[in-house]
Amino acid sequence: MRHMTASPRVRMSPDSRREQLLDLGVRLLATRSIDEISIELLAEEAGISRGLLYHYFGNKQDFHRAVVRRAADELIEVTAPSSDTDPLVQLMLSLGAYVEYVTDNFEGYVSLVRAAASGDEGMREIYEEARAALTDRLFEVAGREQLAALGVTDSAATRLMVRGWSALTEEVVISWVRSPAGVSRDDLLQRLAHGLVALVRDPA
Amino acid sequence: MRHMTASPRVRMSPDSRREQLLDLGVRLLATRSIDEISIELLAEEAGISRGLLYHYFGNKQDFHRAVVRRAADELIEVTAPSSDTDPLVQLMLSLGAYVEYVTDNFEGYVSLVRAAASGDEGMREIYEEARAALTDRLFEVAGREQLAALGVTDSAATRLMVRGWSALTEEVVISWVRSPAGVSRDDLLQRLAHGLVALVRDPA
DNA sequence: CAGCGTATTGAACAACCGTCAATAGTGCTG
DNA sequence: CAGCACTATTGACGGTTGTTCAATACGCTG
Known part of the structure; x- marks a missing residue:
């Protein structure tokens, strides 16, 4: 009271x-x-x-x-990268932290995503930065050689697909938290991680 | 005047x-x-x-x-499925029509997507329906056997990834129309189509 | 052409944003 | 400890927009 x-x-x-x-x-x-x-x-x-x-x-x-920027910063901080050497393990860990954040902070996270999609230009800019921060670090830790070993080269098309994968991940994780429908957390992470690799791999 | x-x-x-x-x-x-x-x-x-x-x-x-519902209906109508028998060709054609729509109607389409992400619950519902209509028909034409031949079975996980692929496609196409950055239209369609297959294929 | 149903108006109220001169905490100074 | 200066804080005001509702007038019908 x-x-x-x-x-x-x-x-x-x-x-x-x-x-x-x-x-x-x-x-x-x-x-x-x-x-x-x-x-x-x-x-x-x-x-x-x-x-x-x-x-x-x-x-x-x-x-x-300012509020959205702060919320985004929290997200970035919480899902900070670990120090594992294997890029795929790294990816799984980061994804895991991300899923955990969304789970624990569902409504707030949804509001954050929605705000990003609002009409306001500056708002979207903030969110774009946050997204970039989240994905870029995944590629920074894996050196160019390691990526090449996975059949990945840096290109405009690659960047496009990475961006798409971010949107996919958002949608899938939100949807999954809303109703897991029998899909296990591990299965989810597997599919997301493998999905990224598949999307980003150079066409045969 | x-x-x-x-x-x-x-x-x-x-x-x-x-x-x-x-x-x-x-x-x-x-x-x-x-x-x-x-x-x-x-x-x-x-x-x-x-x-x-x-x-x-x-x-x-x-x-x-009501306005958003009408805009969504227009989109669905314009990207209506063709009558090709090969599901992959079908997919490419549908995607092509979709890309064309987004190109010709860019601002309007962006507004549509944004509106869908707004706080309003009913708004999102309308958009969810539209999205479902767009993807479901891709799977209807391909019979269960054809999908099985591609290594795809219907499951909660599959549906989750399809939903994610919708978000990915939206993001990628919008981004590509904004700045193609040297990526050709064909390359784009290829990557999106193959991406769907890869995302949806049962794990090895 | 009078009368009627209802499409249409405009005034009135409410909620909210943004501005600004006035007010009053808080720390400093003598 | 009293007075002072700085500025955080207020409250009232003007403007915009959403929503309601009784009054109005358009166009058809007999």
Whole structure:
């Protein structure tokens, strides 16, 4: 039963206030889509006036972008690459961490993906960066030689398919978490990992 | 130079009025995202009052859904399956038609995909149906035996990967149309088609 | 051409975004 | 410890857009 006491006025340091608002934004993202987070709602939930938000973020769009960026950063951090030498093992581990994140953080993750697909250009840019960060590191650890050994060469077509695989993975994992339908976690990871290799391998 | 004459009041039959509004909605979708189509804008563009829209559609959400449903139906119709017997040829032809549609109708298509990813549940439902219609027919024409010959059996895992392949195809085609980066149309189609087969084939 | 059904309007209300001058915490200074 | 300055914070205001509803007028019918 909070909110009963309309505390008079709390003056915080700009940093902690900003932090508080961003955290709250990410937390709210688990319950509603990004554009259901109105300034109105956020201000009330944070116990501040609407006007204050504009002291920290230029406008609603800016705030939304900042929230999404933070959520994306969390995702990237949590699914950080391990230090295994075998690129396929590496891939499986990363995928596993990713699946775990989506599982534990389902609603929030869905909101993140949705936000990325919104009309806003800057929003999509943020998400593109995050996606790139997630996939690029998979290829960085595997040297050019190791990739060649798998029948993979770097090319525009390859990059295109990797991008596609990202979209596939998102869709499949979200769908799987919603209803696994008897598909085991290991099977899922196997198919995704092998899928990437198959999609990216040079045509015979 | 329309809009100069604020024609006094035109009384149309409910059917043609509804049609006009939906068509206009789809047309506007080529220029802006779905939620940039405000009632305000639409009413002005259609030369009617804002209030009238509520005579035909319950609210903005309903109208947006109707517009997206219509756009999705157009896509399905345009990429209708041919009558070739070889499922792989069939797939290539369908994919070709799809790529052509996206090319000719780029902005509108992007808006459609974005709308589908919006927060609205009903919106996504509409899009899910459309996606299912697009992929299901690929598998219907190929009989169970033909699929078996390709090493494919129907299962939850298969359906999951098909769904993922849809997302992949969307992403890849949109990305390719934006910047082909030297990848030929044939190469694109080849990779998508082979990709589907590889993703869906039973694990060795 | 009068009358009727209903397509259509426009005013009114609500919710929300964004701005800005005024207010009041907080730390510093003498 | 009192006063001061800095600035975080507020609240009221104007503008846009979604939604409702009683009043209006178009076009058909007898």
